[in-house]
Amino acid sequence: MKAVVYKGPRDVVVKNVPDAKIARATDVLVKITTTNICGSDLHMYEGRTSMEAGRIFGHENLGTVIEIGSAVDRVKLGDRVCMPFNISCGFCENCERGLTGFCLTANPGNAGAAYGFAGMGPYSGGQAELLRVPYADFNCLVLPPDAEEKENDYVMLSDIFPTGYHATELAGDSVVIYGAGPVGLMAAYSAIIKGAGKVMVVDMHKDRLALAEKIGAIAVDDSDGSGVEQVMAMTAGIGADRGCECVGYQCCDHKGHEVPNLTMNNLVKTVRPTGGIGVVGVFIPEDPQAKDKLARQGQIAFDFGQFWSKGQHMATGQANVKAYNRKLCKLIAEGKAKPSFIISHELPLDRAAEAYENFDARKEGWTKVILKPGH
Ligand SMILES: NC(=O)c1ccc[n+]([C@@H]2O[C@H](COP(=O)([O-])OP(=O)(O)OC[C@H]3O[C@@H](n4cnc5c(N)ncnc54)[C@H](O)[C@@H]3O)[C@@H](O)[C@H]2O)c1
Numbered sequence: 001m002k003a004v005v006y007k008g009p010r011d012v013v014v015k016n017v018p019d020a021k022i023a024r025a026t027d028v029l030v031k032i033t034t035t036n037i038c039g040s041d042l043h044m045y046e047g048r049t050s051m052e053a054g055r056i057f058g059h060e061n062l063g064t065v066i067e068i069g070s071a072v073d074r075v076k077l078g079d080r081v082c083m084p085f086n087i088s089c090g091f092c093e094n095c096e097r098g099l100t101g102f103c104l105t106a107n108p109g110n111a112g113a114a115y116g117f118a119g120m121g122p123y124s125g126g127q128a129e130l131l132r133v134p135y136a137d138f139n140c141l142v143l144p145p146d147a148e149e150k151e152n153d154y155v156m157l158s159d160i161f162p163t164g165y166h167a168t169e170l171a172g173d174s175v176v177i178y179g180a181g182p183v184g185l186m187a188a189y190s191a192i193i194k195g196a197g198k199v200m201v202v203d204m205h206k207d208r209l210a211l212a213e214k215i216g217a218i219a220v221d222d223s224d225g226s227g228v229e230q231v232m233a234m235t236a237g238i239g240a241d242r243g244c245e246c247v248g249y250q251c252c253d254h255k256g257h258e259v260p261n262l263t264m265n266n267l268v269k270t271v272r273p274t275g276g277i278g279v280v281g282v283f284i285p286e287d288p289q290a291k292d293k294l295a296r297q298g299q300i301a302f303d304f305g306q307f308w309s310k311g312q313h314m315a316t317g318q319a320n321v322k323a324y325n326r327k328l329c330k331l332i333a334e335g336k337a338k339p340s341f342i343i344s345h346e347l348p349l350d351r352a353a354e355a356y357e358n359f360d361a362r363k364e365g366w367t368k369v370i371l372k373p374g375h
Pocket residue numbers: 038039040041042043159160163178179180181182183184202203204205208222246247248249250251252253262263279280281282317318319362
C-alpha cells in the first residue's frame with residue numbers, strides 16, 4: 001500500500017510499504033478514503049518530538065471497513081467509519097470513566113494511545129491506503145447513511161471538532177481563544193454552537209482570522225502584539241469568562257519568535273477572575289531542541305501568582321474524542337454543523353509532501369488539508 005512515511009525533520013515521502021493487516025481478533029481493516037493533516041503532525045514533521053523515522057503519519061481517519069477480525073460483533077463489512085485519533089480499549093479504569101484519551105492498556109506504561117503519533121504507542125497512521133483499527137467495536141464510529149456525501153464534515157469527528165468542543169467545555173458567555181488554526185477555529189465554532197455571546201479569536205494570520213469572522217467570531221489580529229489589550233477592551237477590562245489555548249508549546253510572538261509561555265500567560269491575563277482555561281494545544285514533557293532553557297525540560301515560566309489570585313482553574317490534555325463524536329455526528333447529520341468550512345485543500349495522498357510543506361509554513365490560504373488516498 002502507499003503511505004506517508006516520516007523520514008526526518010521536514011521530510012516526508014509517499015512510498016510503498018507492506019499492507020496494514022488484521023493482527024488481533026478484535027481488529028478491523030479500513031480502506032482509508034479521507035485522512036487529514038493536523039497541527040499535531042507538524043510538531044512531529046518538524047522533528048520536535050521523539051517520532052521515529054520510518055513510521056506512518058495520520059490520526060484523523062475515515063474510510064470503509066473491508067475486513068473484520070473474528071471477535072468483532074458490531075462493525076460490519078462495508079460500514080463507513082470515522083475513528084477517534086485516540087486508540088482505547090473500552091475496559092480499563094479510565095476508558096470506563098469516558099477518559100478514552102488516557103487508556104491504560106492500549107499503550108502499556110503510558111496513558112493514551114493514538115495512530116501515527118510520537119509517544120502514543122506503536123500504531124501506524126492512516127495517511128495510507130489501509131489502516132488497522134484495534135478494538136474496532138469500541139473505536140469505530142459507524143456513520144449515518146449520508147456518510148459519503150458529507151465525508152469532509154464527518155472526517156473532522158476524528159479529532160479537531162471534538163477537540164475544539166472539548167476546549168470550550170467550561171464555556172461561559174464570553175470566550176477568548178488563542179490560535180485560529182484548525183483547532184482554534186473548531187473551538188470558536190463549538191462555542192458558537194453552544195450559544196456563547198461573544199467569541200474572540202486571537203492569531204496573526206489574516207486568512208485564518210477571516211474564517212473566524214465568517215462563522216460569527218470576533219477576529220483579534222495580534223500581528224502588532226496588541227491582542228491582550230484588544231481582548232481586555234472588549235470585555236470592559238474584566239476578561240473573558242473562559243479561555244482556550246489552541247496553539248501549544250511552539251507558540252510565537254508577533255515577530256515569529258517562539259515564546260513557549262506566551263499564550264498561557266496571555267490567558268491568565270485575559271480570563272476574568274474565577275474563569276476557566278482549557279488547554280488543548282500540545283505541551284510536551286521535554287523539548288531538547290527548544291531555544292528556551294526551561295522549555296527543554298518541558299517547563300514554562302507560568303504566571304502562577306496571578307492565576308492563583310484570580311482564582312482561575314484549568315483543564316489540559318488530549319481530548320477524549322469518544323465523549324463527543326456521537327453527539328457532534330448527529331449535529332452534522334441534521335445539518336446543524338458543517339465543520340468542513342475550514343478545509344482549504346483537498347489533495348491526493350501522492351501530494352502529501354507538498355501539503356506538509358505548505359501547511360507547516362502556515363502559507364496564506366493553507367488552513368486545513370485533507371488527503372484522499374483513492375484519488
Ligand atoms: N489536545 C488534543 O487532543 C489536540 C488535538 C489536535 C491538535 N492539538 C494541538 O492543538 C494545537 C493547534 O493545532 P492546529 O491544528 O490548529 O495547528 P496550527 O499550528 O495550524 O495552528 C496554530 C495557530 O496558532 C497561531 N499562533 C501561534 N502563536 C500564537 C500566539 N502567541 N497567539 C495566538 N495565536 C498564535 C498560529 O499562527 C496558528 O494559526 C497544536 O499544538 C496541536 O498539536 C491538540
